[in-house]
Amino acid sequence: MTEDERALRGELIEACRSMNRLGINKGTAGNISLRHGDGFLISPTGIPYDKLTPEHVVAMNWDATFSGDVLPSSEWRFHRDILRARPDLNAVVHTHSTNATAVSILGREIPAIHYSIAAAGGGTIPCAPYQIFGSQELADAVVRTLEGRRACLMAHHGVIAAHVSIARALALAVTVEELATLYLQCLPAGEPLVLSEAQIADVMVKFKTYGQQTPEVQQGLRRAS
Template sequence: MNRQALSREIIDTCLEMTRLGLNQGTAGNVSARYNGGMLITPSGMPYEQMNEDCIVFVDGDGHYEAGKLPSSEWRFHHAVYQARPDLDAVVHNHAIHCSAVSILGKAIPAIHYMVAVGGTDHIPCVPYATFGTPKLAEYVQQGIQQSKAILLQHHGLIAAEKNLRKALWLAHEVEVLATWYIQLLAITNDVPVLSPQEIQVVLGKFSTYGLRIED
């Protein structure tokens, strides 16, 4: 995909993320792997005001275009691409229920078989670090090696996939899981979970399951 088309897809992903209720204002950010680096949303710009020329290219060494300022979270997007060569798109947001679970510092356990969307038996929560810092990028790099979706403590969600549509789908699925988990925690601290054996069966099935979108 050429730069103009991919930039348009990034903007459309941002707008759809808001439409789905997964983000508020300018809080989230979206990127896609491109030309040895990545294309990423700019810092602090409302999605509806973006055009293709606003999207920022950041190279593999972390250098970005003169006259443009990438999202303050570009470091952890870069860290995802370094850690996971199999993933080409990253969606980050402050979805309400994912953020609530992250404030509790909890991973989302195997409360439902859809937890396998991340590729493991839970959705991890990485430790807190100030937004935009190398330390947060370090935590993200560690967490994303476990799961394609991770919570950031006191912050929000990262979902990474082979393309933007899959990444947004993953983010939405994890927000549903987080919604169930928050509601269950309001009833009991002893939330039932699936057995490790069953999750392994589900993970095997998930090798051919999911959103049927071409890479």
């Protein structure tokens, strides 16, 4: 194991622990993967996060083979298939966050109740139909549901958030839970008003220059203003 790979494994372990500290996961219910080399790294099945070491993180190949006697997460199929189908995504975070899972139990998508939903790639966070955990049927349903999106719910199960890095995927998982919380709080008063497709499109453009930027982008913004 190279020092670079050890550092990536450490980043994945820290993200697993962060899920629980952030309150978007409990126990070992969630899992995380990261594109690496000719395959991906993934958290193991059933090992408490505070016990994880870099050696516990499993390096898998696209054909689902791996070395060693530590078993990968039971959800390795949808991690593999998302990363294989979506070259724009490098990390996948799966949680059982309470409110987003509650929305998934209702079989609903999260609508555009707040502009921050655009971080998931569009005006909704859709919900994949129920399939038993760990199955190829679930992986297939998730890949279809994620088309054009970076996050989705899984009916009666939980959340998937994916992005270019673990940090951004984890942040997106937090955003999904916040949106689900808002949605559930609005529902007793009736279906909430939602932003239009045009309004969400404007937000997505705005997000491209949100936060700290490279010097080149900063110069372009100054010229535009």
